[in-house]
Amino acid sequence: MNPTRYAIVPKHPAAHLFEVTLTLTDPDPAGQRFALPTWIPGSYMVREFARNIVTLQAFNEAGRKVRIAKVDKQTWQAAPVKSGTLTLRYEVYAWDMSVRAAHLDDTVGFFNGSSVFLAAEGREDAPCIVEIKKPAGPAYANWRVATSLPEARGTKRYGFGEYRAQDYDELVDHPVTLGEFELATFKAHGVPHDIVIGGRTVNVDMDRLATDLQRICEAQIALFEPKSKEAPVERYVFMTQAVSDGYGGLEHRASTALICNRADLPVRGRPEMSEGYRTYLGLCSHEYFHTWNVKRIKPAAFVPYDLSRENYTSLLWLFEGFTSYYDDLMLVRSKSIGEVDYFGLLGKAVGGVLRGSGRLKQSVAESSFDAWIKYYRQDENSPNAIVSYYQKGSLVALAFDLAIRASTNHKKSLDDVMRLLWRRYGRQFYRGQPAGVGENDVKALIQEATGVDLGALFDEAVHGTRDLPLAELLAPFGVTLEPELGNGSGKPSLGVRVRSAADCTLAAVHDGSAAQKAGLSAGDVLVAIDGLRVTGANLDALLSRYLPGASVEVHAFRRDELRVTRVKLDGAEVVRYRLEAGDKARSAARTARERWLRG
Template identity: 85%
Template sequence: MNPTRYAIVPKHPAAHLFEVTLTLADPDPAGQRFTLPTWIPGSYMVREFARNIVTLSAFNEAGRTVKIEKTDKQTWQAAPVKGGTLILRYEVYAWDMSVRAAHLDDTVGFFNGTSVFLLPAGREQAACVVDIQKPAGAAYADWRVATALPEARGTKRYGFGEYRAQDYDELVDHPVTLGRFELATFKAHGVPHDIVIAGRTVRVDIDRLAADLKRICEAQIALFEPRTKKAPVERYVFMTQAVSDGYGGLEHRASTALICNRSDLPVQGRPEMSEGYRTYLGLCSHEYFHTWNVKRIKPAAFAPYDLSRENYTSLLWLFEGFTSYYDDLMLVRSGAISEADYYALLGKTVGGVLRCSGRLKQSVAESSFDAWVKYYRQDENSPNAIVSYYQKGSLVALAFDLAIRARTEHRKSLDDVMRLLWQRYGRQFYNGKMAGVGEDEVEALIAEATGVELGPLFSDAVHGTRDLPLEALFEPFAIALEPQPGNGKNGQGAADAKRDGKPSLGARVRGGAECVLAAVHDGSAAQKAGLSAGDVLIAVDGLRVTGSNLDTLLSRYLPGAAVEVHAFRRDELRVVRVKLDGPEVTRYKLIAVEAKRGAPARRARERWLQG
């Protein structure tokens, strides 16, 4: 079978149009069918990428038009071409500044293969060659190419030219950045890792970033391969688009596409660890951990992916949740952040889960299965209806890790579970052994790896809706879990903060000139008074409310006070009496209680946090 050949060029950057040419030397003699994926792995929502194809035509090698018709939302059928080559040429509109699709303007280009490369039916296993071409004009003379796709002979790294893939799955699993970008390279256990930062930036300390990522990557490689320290890739690329306001990441087999606030990147001459930079490192750590956990260790439902429709699994709590546990844990194990920083991050996650009543209605297994219709399509009632398999999944991992460590006196841990998953399912995944983890295998795999039967803890954590017994699980480590109202004073105890903290409506507000309720929590003061998401608050006790002054107005009252609220619902004015709630608990504080268990507890924490 001849390779499937693609050529892609930023044809009209100002109009945000890529032009793609697809050439088949041996099309189906009965007529070739073409499809474009409807979703991209790692982002579990049908996104209908075919809607961005603006024009499409087909012709033979002599330039004569070949009839081609669209047969459904993502499929085209070409007429037979007798004994010759079939060529498709089409334009793709690219104006999605995210990590999921494609973006193009006169400053930068970016694309995922799932957005731009049509798949000829029956050629999923055929080799692919893609010619990435430079846009025309002197303004683009210094543009470069960043991708983890292997270069074909004659193409220089970071240069325009031909790149190759063993099959279509590999082709679309390597995003591409085009344009001007900062570049640095470091080696993690001997494997080159590139850092690419596109977008306008100021004095980024890329050397510091490289040093921090090197430590994080080496810690993760050693977790999965403690003896050989062998990375699962020959080269890896962190590609980041820096913007004024954005956050996100998407994993790929040898790279990750990231988007961040430019202010989150480290600044030359400022060695402090800012909250934004810590968040960015956590994002990098998360996507890098996926190199093992979900790109190679997969649920059986993803082995292989079917990109034409939803692929359901109840195991995203394992693949996304466990990754969300290890992303910050690897920051502290590598020395990138302090133990205190890690406790703060963990406390924020605990608060995020416990703040939303959806955790009492949906299990993480159900959340995983419903990702396609609930998690990725959230509405104003989502905090009251769903639980995040990312956030609660990370706490499930924490609970399992602490339980295993305590029951085995630290001879075993969740690390052993991840290594067993890697050895059995991941290490040879792209070498012909494409097996995935079964929906009901995980509990037995944990017992096999550690000798610990988690029993009711596993059932409750994965399939139940009761809160995790974190206080009891922390007890052998002498860690106290203390609620921290979000607007209480620093250093206060929970009781003092609750008494002295500002009252609340129990609702999330969209800021701006108007004070719009974005979400109203179950059982809150706002809900009891009859307020709903979408209502626009205009006055509290006769004083005007905006999106920025609500907290200031409420700070004049004590919890339990009754206030008169004027609000518009659509075009109807409503007047309600609201009995204010106490301050909301937005995060929890983890405190090491040294006097409680002394040296044994301190050693337990060290083994947990140092690996």
């Protein structure tokens, strides 16, 4: 099958328009169909990328227009051409500053292939060649290209020119950053890894970032391949867009696209580990772990991806939740953070799950299946209706890991489960043996890998809604788990989450809370408590003047109607949980904890 050829150029950066051409030398003689994905793997929501195609035309080999018509929301049908090539030329509007789609202005360009490259139906297995062109004008003289797509002959690394992919799936699994960016390179067990930082930055310590990421990457490679230390890629690219306020990442087979607050990046001359930098390293660790867990070890429902519609699986708790467990665990195993910091992160995760009553109504398996309509489309009632397969999934992984270690006297662990999944499903995935994990296979796989039948713990953790017995599971490791009240005080609570510091608009009202009992709802704007003006910034300070159980008069607007209600304040909310390793723990517990945290 002849290659499908693409060319993409930032045609009008100020108008945020990419121009794409697609050329087929052997189009379907009955009339070629083209389609654009509706979603991007790793972000489980239908996003309708075709809505960003502004103009589209088709031409034959002589340059004459060929009739082409849209047949559904994402598909076009071209009229038959008697012989020769068929070329599409279309414009894509790119103004999504996230990791999921495409963005273009006069300072930076970024795109995922699923947002810009139409697929020629019936030719998805054909090789693809894409020419990435530099925008015209002297303002772009210093722009470069960052991508993990392999360069075609004659194209220099980071240069404009031709890149190649074995098929359409590979083409859309390598995002591209265009512009001026900072660059660092390191090797993890011999494999080159690039760090690309775009956006306006000041004094970023790229050497420190390379050193820290090298340790994290090598720890993960060694987890999956303890003997050979063989990475699953020939080259890997971390590409980050630094902004004033942002956070997110999306995994790909040999790279990740990240967005972060520029203040979170390490600063030259400041060796301390800031909370922001720790968060950024955790994000990098999470997306890198996906190189194995979901990009190669996949649920059977994703083999292959059907990018035209939702692909349902009840296993995202395994692929996202287990990844969320290992991302921070790899920080402590790589010595990027210490035990105390790690326990702080675990306590934050426990608090994040236990604060929402949705955990008592939805299992992580149900949360995974409904990601398309619930997790990625959250509203004001989400804390009361859903549980995060990321956060609770990470606690499920923690529970399984601790239970396996305790049952086998630390001879086996969750690491053994991940290695079995890798050997059976991941190692050969892109080498001609694609297979996926079945919806009901995980319990048996855990037993096969470790010899442990998790029994009721597995069933309740995955399909049930009761809280996990984490305190009991942590005890043999000499670790206690205790709740902490808000700000460490006994101040009362309304049981709400506010939208911003500027005003006191309620973003969420928790089940059974003082606010809900008084009839307050999400969207209400609190204006006064006992006659004193309230904002999102001073709400806690006002409430601190009262004792739990006190009755206060609240004035609030619902739409344009002023409401007055009395609220009986709740006791202090538990905002986080404290994990502590006791100094007097038995030596066996200390040894068990060391084996867990050091791998």
